[in-house]
Amino acid sequence: MSTLSLSPRSGLTWTVLRLHRGSLWLWTAYVVLLAGVLLWAWGPGVSDLGIVGGCDPGVANVCTAKGSTADSFHYAVSFADTFLSLLPLAVAVFAGGALLGSELEKGTAQLAWTQSVSPARWLTTKLALPALALxxxxxxxxxxxxxxxxxxxxxxxxxxxxxSFEVLGPTAVALPLLGLACGALMALVHRRSLRGAGFGLALTAALTAAAGLLRPHLWPTEIRVGTVAQNYLRFTGEITSEGAVTASGAHIADPMCVGKSACIAEHHVTGYYREGHPPSHFWPLQLVEAGLLLALTAVIVFIAYRILRRSVAA
Structure with a gap:
């Protein structure tokens, strides 16, 4: 059978699976561990939380858990969130190092290209299998x-x-794919496992941070304006900015004039505003950010193929 075959029991696919079976088992253990932690939190963990206070799904920190499982529940959720948040970075290190960088450094990839396995097919298989698992x-x-x-x-x-934005929607699925693409790109650029892993990690961290900074601007915000007497109106959701409103309608930093008529008159304050994203903006923000991350991933993969083609032709 041709080495180009993508049959799961033969050819290039089977070779990749066999070569990286340790990583596959590690990924399986990761998923099973976090799934077990989350299943516990979903079942026994919430059975005796002992919620105290007037819980409001739209307001943070208005109630607390005081029951027998409260501490364990918080630890379990924090544990899962931390490992989910670190996943894109770990994937970038794996892709830049063990997945691609190591083979390029040792020359085994180049050897495979001379045995009827095209460079493009090699890279496609190397990326498609981890992407499917992720x-x-x-x-x-x-x-x-x-x-x-x-x-x-x-x-x-x-x-x-x-x-918890990054772990509650499709963004959590898109970010590891971005890490995979960044690691692959850096491996092809540097052709060294350590450099590929290190630069892949750095690029993924930079792009992830940039996505977090860009997030508030991905969807139109809503503004709540209160009079001087009302002060700041309650805003349910993520507040992106707040301050005072002047007679001209301009938004300025709060001059801290509460109860001071002279100060209010001096700064021409007529009210106070809060701007941000209410809870209903979760899905628009998630879908737009996930779409942008996937588009960026596609661009990085395209660049990786271009670099591979040029390196083979050189």
Missing amino acids: VTGTALLVVLRRQVAAAAPGLSQSQWYAG
């Missing part, structure tokens, strides 16, 4: 994480604007 495993974990959030909606760990 999408399948991460999607499962996101579904479980959302079930945990739905079971305890009043707690801050269940509210996306309280710091």
Whole structure:
């Protein structure tokens, strides 16, 4: 059978699976461990949380859990969130090092290209198999994480604007794919496992941070304006900015004039505003950001293929 075959029991696919079987087992263990932690949090973890306070799904930190499972629940969710957040970086290191960088450095990739395996097919298989595993495993974990959030909606760990945005939607699936693409690109650029892993990690971290900074601007915000007497109106969701409103309608930094008529008159303050994203903006923000991340991933993969083609032709 031709080495170009993508049959799971022969050819290039089987070779890649066999070569990276240790990484596959590690990924399986990762998914099973986090799934077990989230299943516990979803079931026994919420059974005796002992919620105290007036829980409001739209407001962070208005209620707390004081029951026998409260501490364990918080540790379990924090553990899962941390490992999900670090996944894109770990994938970038793997892709830049063991997946591609090591073979390019040792020359085994070039050897495969001389044995009827085209460079493009080699790279496609190298990226497609990890991508499939990442999408399948991460999607499962996101579904479980959302079930945990739905079971305890009043707690801050269940509210996306309280710091859990990246683990509650399709963005969590798109980010590891970005890490895979960044690691692959850096491996092809540097052709060294350590450099590929290191630069892949750095590029992924930079792009992930940039996505977080860009996020508030991906969807139109809403503004709540209150009079001087009302002060700041309650805003449910993620607040992106707040301050005072002048007679001309301009938004300025709060001059801290509460109860000071002279100060209010001096700064021409007529009210106060809060601007941000209400809870209903979760899915628009998630879908737009995930779409942008996938588009960026596609661009990086395209560049990787171009670099591969040029290196082979050189």
